[in-house]
Amino acid sequence: MTQDSRQQSLNRANHRQEPAPRIKQDKCTGCGLCASVCLVMEKRNKKIVITRPDLCIRCGHCGAICPSNAIVGPSVEAKRLTDRARAAAPSASSLQFLLRSRRSVRRYKNEPISQKDMDKILEAGRYTPTGTNSQGIEYIVMTDRDQIARLGKMAMPSIIKLFGMAVRVSKIPVLGDLMLGNQAAENFQKIYTPALKAIDEYTKRGDDRLFYHAPAIILVHGEKLDDMAFSCSAALFSCMLMADTLGIGCCLNGFLVLAANREPKVKKWLGIPRNHKAHAAMTLGYANVKYNHLVKRNPVRAKYL
Numbered sequence: 001m002t003q004d005s006r007q008q009s010l011n012r013a014n015h016r017q018e019p020a021p022r023i024k025q026d027k028c029t030g031c032g033l034c035a036s037v038c039l040v041m042e043k044r045n046k047k048i049v050i051t052r053p054d055l056c057i058r059c060g061h062c063g064a065i066c067p068s069n070a071i072v073g074p075s076v077e078a079k080r081l082t083d084r085a086r087a088a089a090p091s092a093s094s095l096q097f098l099l100r101s102r103r104s105v106r107r108y109k110n111e112p113i114s115q116k117d118m119d120k121i122l123e124a125g126r127y128t129p130t131g132t133n134s135q136g137i138e139y140i141v142m143t144d145r146d147q148i149a150r151l152g153k154m155a156m157p158s159i160i161k162l163f164g165m166a167v168r169v170s171k172i173p174v175l176g177d178l179m180l181g182n183q184a185a186e187n188f189q190k191i192y193t194p195a196l197k198a199i200d201e202y203t204k205r206g207d208d209r210l211f212y213h214a215p216a217i218i219l220v221h222g223e224k225l226d227d228m229a230f231s232c233s234a235a236l237f238s239c240m241l242m243a244d245t246l247g248i249g250c251c252l253n254g255f256l257v258l259a260a261n262r263e264p265k266v267k268k269w270l271g272i273p274r275n276h277k278a279h280a281a282m283t284l285g286y287a288n289v290k291y292n293h294l295v296k297r298n299p300v301r302a303k304y305l
């Protein structure tokens, strides 16, 4: 990472520059609950000590658990969490239903997403866990149809070129399997490539099968780390679930992620910083389709060790 990009990411993760939580000694009862959930606090001689303030990641857990409001700081929410507030959480069965009934939606009403709904969707991603609480997830929100069409036109040729390369690699004995994995190598030849050809043909005829004439696209980007890939994808999935509750359908778009990461022109046009990667993207709009049945999926494949 260059000095510039390091500085840029420091500027972005500005909560790290905020003061670490502070213990108000007059309120602290020395119960030690904070030290039990924090890696940089200890109880010594009935007193709580912040042993390594330099390693504090501003997660706010110390203040969140303190029963006597003795811990203050920018990452700590002063308002107490009441049982009434907790009761608003979805039940296991309602969450299970939301997870099971959510479908990828590729048919959208010809209607822009209201700012109020978009705010709720983006807010849903805000509380996603991030490695070392970096909170380094960034969103690109596109709501201008002309710009979305322009992006599609720019991305399509590079997606086709990249898939062509992948197919050529997948046909090289052993190397193809090693580089792509046997399942992916087969998928490239039998599914992705013919599907992509069909998408291109439809799209050229004015039926946008890349972005489905969506009134909006959200792309999440962050630093090129594995934990950011998880954080960004998890954040976007939270956004998807929130959208579902608002009657807004979403469809993840792997093609756009590929183009944004592999085609410098697309990455630059989107304004993704050099030290960042697109980790996930989706099209979204008010759903113009209603599914009448649930779908079946493979059973859980889990190995207990």
Ligand SMILES: Cc1cc2nc3c(=O)[nH]c(=O)nc-3n(C[C@H](O)[C@H](O)[C@H](O)COP(=O)(O)O)c2cc1C
Pocket: 102, 103, 104, 105, 106, 251, 252, 253, 254, 255, 256
């Ligand atoms: C990583 C990822 C990338 C995807 N990319 C696309 C895409 O580019 N275009 C598309 O139409 N659907 C895409 N999908 C949607 C899948 O086709 C869809 O999730 C799958 O068929 C299951 O359907 P469901 O979401 O309704 O359960 C993607 C899904 C995932 C998880």
